Amino acid sequence: MADSERVTKHHALFVTVPFQGHFTPAANFAVKLVARRFIVTFVTTEAFHHQRAASGVVSVDGHEVFVDARSMGMDIHSELVSDGLPVSFDRALHRDQFFDAFYHLLPSHVEELMRKLLLAEPPIDVLISDTFNVWPSTLGKKFGLPYVSFLTEPALVFAIYYHVHLLVEKGHFGSPTGWYTSFTTTAHLRDGSIELLMFFSWWPN
Structure with a gap:
């Protein structure tokens, strides 16, 4: 029975936006998906994780945002990717450079992660992203994955x-x-x- 249940689960890659106002509703939605029999790999940037760790929201090792969900047996995981800039780079002070990296460098790092997870067991079979991201739909088409745009803003x-x-x-x-x-x-x-x-x-x- 357990094996048949695993076969019916979809594995979603959820690419969030590295801003707290986007991250929290995305994380909440990811947990709801897992409760509906999805496996979710939740992606954010190394720099945003470092920012959260520095503020004391999470510890340096990283995945406490979903610790309660996993303690209930939910199949949800976190992955960190580079946005193409050093973690120490001041993104608030240099917003033009940050957004340039966000749109032109971050996608290649997400694509690299997608290639890895397509070989995982089970492989990802759906791509979800914050609507604020305008580039993941291209990756969905490239790999033949259904793409869902999730609006985290009002x-x-x-x-x-x-x-x-x-x-x-x-x-x-x-x-x-x-x-x-x-x-x-x-x-x-x-x-x-x-x-x-x-x-x-x-x-x-």
Whole structure:
């Protein structure tokens, strides 16, 4: 019976975003998936893990976020990948470099992990990622895996992302004090689906 149950389980690779506001709902959703008979490998970056460890949220060895779930026999695991920058690199101070690495270097490290887990037992057979990530769908297509985009932010935030061009046209963005620094957004159709490149903005201290 146990063997037949193992065969019916899907193994999901869940790629989260290295920000606390995204990480927590993603981790909660991952636990819910495991409770629904999924095996989950949960991925975050080495730098984000180091940040959490430094704040005392987790210990250096790493996987305490799911210790309660595993103590109940849930099949959930954590993996760390590089975002392409040294752990000691100040991502808050150098956001342009961080986002450049996030979109252009991190995907190759996730792909390397995917290749390893495709050879695991059982192999991953579904890819899940935070909607904030715009690149995992390409990896899903490359390896022939179903891809699920999970929005960890409130629906209101998604509405702002989707309609930001209207907010700009109406003058709601662009401060005379210069606080608003940059944004970019694109929504287009490809193969019948909508892909959204989200905007980024921040206010320097």
